[in-house]
Amino acid sequence: MELHTLKREHPNKKSRLVGRGGTRGKTSGRGGKGQTARAGNKRRPQMRDIIKKIPKLRGYRFASFDTKPSPINVGALNVFAAGSIVSPETLFASNLVRKVAGKLPVVKILGTGEITTKVKVEDCILSNTAKEKIEKIGGTIK
Secondary structure: OOHHHOOOOOOOOOOOOOOOEOEOOOOOOOOOOOHHHOOOOOOOOHHHHHHHHOOOOOOOOOOOOOOOOEEEEHHHHHHOOOOOEEOHHHHHHOOOOOOEOOEOOOEEEEOOOOOOOOOEEOOOEEOHHHHHHHHHHOOEEO
């Protein structure tokens, strides 16, 4: 037996209380002192994060969440028989309009094309030229 081979039966234990955070040492990755070093210090409120995730366009009277009406040209209304009612329901039934998010959309009738049949338009938005063309033939708008 030689001196350099001797081992203690109970070696000294190193007390490691400072910081507590794995092997990160003194401040455990929390930086210096004060408010930022404390538990529960959250700089970003939850609502702010939700708002930041919403896509935004800037500008005057911004309305990104407005549902835009489904456009239909006046020329497409020739599918209907004379005197029939044109509404979002009948347009959906004749496959001219699709549902948006499971609901019937708001329909806007535009003035492109020529109309040859008298129709009654209900619950639709109309452009000025479409209105003129429908009334010129003798159709009605409700």
